[in-house]
Amino acid sequence: MIDQERIDRFKTMTEADPTNELGFFSLGRAFLDGGMAAEAIQPLQRVIALNSSFSKAYALLGMAQRQSGDSAGAIATLTQGYRIAHDRGDLMPRNDMAMMLKELGAPVPEIKEEQIAEEDLQAGKLKCRRCGRVAPKMPEQPFGGDLGKTIHDSICGPCFREWIGQGTKVINELRLNLVDKQAQDIYDQHMKEYLNLPAE
Numbered sequence: 001m002i003d004q005e006r007i008d009r010f011k012t013m014t015e016a017d018p019t020n021e022l023g024f025f026s027l028g029r030a031f032l033d034g035g036m037a038a039e040a041i042q043p044l045q046r047v048i049a050l051n052s053s054f055s056k057a058y059a060l061l062g063m064a065q066r067q068s069g070d071s072a073g074a075i076a077t078l079t080q081g082y083r084i085a086h087d088r089g090d091l092m093p094r095n096d097m098a099m100m101l102k103e104l105g106a107p108v109p110e111i112k113e114e115q116i117a118e119e120d121l122q123a124g125k126l127k128c129r130r131c132g133r134v135a136p137k138m139p140e141q142p143f144g145g146d147l148g149k150t151i152h153d154s155i156c157g158p159c160f161r162e163w164i165g166q167g168t169k170v171i172n173e174l175r176l177n178l179v180d181k182q183a184q185d186i187y188d189q190h191m192k193e194y195l196n197l198p199a200e
């Protein structure tokens with residue numbers, strides 16, 4: 001369904017400030033949601049011109065190009081976006097782009113994972129599953145249990161602290177009461193997704 005009011009609002013926003021990347025992003029998404037893929041292309045290209053590391057914009061641009069019949073353009077955009085999302089640790093856009101590349105019959109870029117050196121392992125460092133950096137382990141498990149141990153073994157301190165900030169938002173937005181077992185499971189699920197840990 002075309003939401004003209006929403007489109008107009010973001011159009012006005014981007015006309016008022018041609019450097020507003022979020023405005024262009026929202027405009028592109030409004031076009032896409034309205035089934036106007038061809039119109040979405042230009043604003044999304046503008047987002048990337050303003051901020052070349054905005055990985056979600058590549059995912060939407062690739063989708064818009066594909067829906068307007070430009071498969072070659074979509075593959076180029078998604079291949080580039082996949083690498084950027086990987087480097088930044090933006091997992092959801094990265095996985096979305098990998099799926100779109102597969103659907104388009106294109107190869108997903110192979111990214112050589114940096115291996116952790118033996119001496120770093122000996123020194124108690126880890127290669128973080130979320131950001132890919134080699135970093136010291138946190139001084140102790142952030143909490144008890146298997147999940148706490150997995151995190152201690154595979155996630156760096158800065159990433160875990162980022163999750164704490166994110167987790168607070170999850171608790172507030174979903175109104176989770178962590179005394180409740182079901183709420184605890186939902187919280188853990190978000191945490192695993194955020195930290196790039198296996199679901200089970």
Ligand SMILES: [Zn+2]
Binds near residue numbers: 130132155156160
């Ligand atoms: Zn990390």
